[in-house]
Amino acid sequence: MSVIQHIRARLRRFTKRSDGGLSVEAVIILPLMMLGFGLTVTYYDAFRARTANVKAAYTVGDLLSRQKDPVDQAFIDGLADVFDYLTDDTEASWIRVSLVSWSVSQDKLLLNWSKVAGTNPEDELDQADLDGMLDRIPVMADGDTIILVETHMDYSAVLEHLPFYTTWLHSGIEFENFVVTSPRFVPKLEFVS
Numbered sequence: 001m002s003v004i005q006h007i008r009a010r011l012r013r014f015t016k017r018s019d020g021g022l023s024v025e026a027v028i029i030l031p032l033m034m035l036g037f038g039l040t041v042t043y044y045d046a047f048r049a050r051t052a053n054v055k056a057a058y059t060v061g062d063l064l065s066r067q068k069d070p071v072d073q074a075f076i077d078g079l080a081d082v083f084d085y086l087t088d089d090t091e092a093s094w095i096r097v098s099l100v101s102w103s104v105s106q107d108k109l110l111l112n113w114s115k116v117a118g119t120n121p122e123d124e125l126d127q128a129d130l131d132g133m134l135d136r137i138p139v140m141a142d143g144d145t146i147i148l149v150e151t152h153m154d155y156s157a158v159l160e161h162l163p164f165y166t167t168w169l170h171s172g173i174e175f176e177n178f179v180v181t182s183p184r185f186v187p188k189l190e191f192v193s
Contacts, residue, residue, distance in 0.1 A: 056086035057177035061149040065181040070190035080117035093153040094118025098125045102140035113191045149179040
C-alpha cells in the first residue's frame with residue numbers, strides 16, 4: 001500500500017467517524033452562550049437600575065411636596081441619603097432641589113432658592129440655568145410655585161470589569177432625572193439656613 005493510499009484510507013475513516021463531535025461543538029458554542037448570558041444580565045441590571053432611579057427621584061419630589069415646615073440643608077442631605085438608599089447606589093450621585101415660581105408681570109420663571117446634596121454635587125441652580133429650562137417646565141399660573149428635583153447617578157454595569165466590556169459595550173452610563181412637583185399643603189416651600 002502506497003503512502004497516498006494510506007493517507008486516503010485514514011481520511012476516509014476520519015470523515016465517517018462521529019465521536020468527538022460534541023466536544024468540538026461545545027468549544028464553539030460555549031463562549032457564545034456565556035457572552036449571551038452576560039449581555040442578558042447586563043441589560044437586565046441596567047434597566048432595573050434605571051427604573052429604581054426614576055422611582056427614587058419621584059419619591060424625593062413627593063417627600064418634598066408633602067412638607068409643611070421649612071426645610072434646611074440637613075433635610076436636603078437626608079433626601080440625598082434616601083435617594084442613595086432607594087437606588088442602592090454605591091457610585092457618585094447627587095440631587096439638586098430648587099423652588100421655582102412664575103411671574104406674569106416679569107414674564108419669566110423666578111428662582112426662589114436652590115440647594116445641592118450628594119456624593120459629587122453639581123453647582124446650585126442659578127437664574128441663567130433656569131432660563132434655559134423653560135421648555136422643560138410646565139405652564140404655571142401667576143405666583144404658582146413648583147419644586148424642581150434633579151437627580152444624577154453614575155451607573156457601573158455588572159460586567160464592566162471584564163476585559164472585553166469597554167471594547168464591545170458602552171461604559172460610563174449616567175442616569176439623570178428631572179422631576180417637577182407642586183407643593184401640596186403650603187403655597188410655597190420655604191428654606192431656612
